[in-house]
Amino acid sequence: MLEYPICEICLKTGILCSGCEEKLAKGEITRLEVELATILYRLEKKHKTLSEINRVKTLEENDLVVLITEEGKAGVLIGKGGKIAKIISKKLKRKIRVVEDTKDYRRIAQDLLAPARVIGVNIVYPPNESSKFKVLVAKQDITKLPASITTLERLLAKLLGKEVVVAPI
Template identity: 35%
Template structure:
């Protein structure tokens, strides 16, 4: 798996100057080092297919962990990603969801809110010139949401660096 830090630094726990500067600038959080180490361990032991994947970022919201990847390698099916998430869940002791990093807010919402269906995404232009996205979900499918709506809103807001609301209709 391709990661932003050096393999040796992640494996040993001692960071070189370059890796330490990435952590100091906030480009990589401290908890992400443990996530990268767990992913590398899984790649070596169980999931050889992770070699072709690229780690982008991990986002922690309450006791949930979202792992954003850019491009998954050949041979990585949805079922395999679910198995990787389960293995990470056991290693890290928190709920894990793996998503593909996209700039499209609707595709991110579909991945995050699955198995609930997204009815649509509305763009709201606020008086101060900023943008807020409203993701619409059917009332019948709220029980299918993987977490509380506030947690999901927070996660989507962190992923896209903009305000996101989830509206149940």
């Protein structure tokens, strides 16, 4: 069953109680997480497979929202034919990408940058700097990226924990 960042009463009513309002004010949860929780709560009634997911974290950058779920559960959150993902995207009024919480850097990059093809993920060691990732994308697929390169670099940096450069090859 999905673990929500707000209480069930708030999920049912759509109005935050004082406890959940306090979490939001302290920055423990974001407005986006509250929105997503209410959407998923309503969807879980129609799409029983969503109960297989335990937790969904979010990242946002400009008009792109990344939903991070546990390994092996991305398909459940996307839904058959992308149905659930399309509903979430429509209700949030933003593009979404679903990424699994994994240590496989290439897979994270592929999930985020799809439908563009990721050729490789390299670790670069520039002099006098800490290491960073260089994500190589097929040159002809640059136009297929779901957002600007800068936005994607920032999101990948948050996901991978290091500076990231997205480069066409």
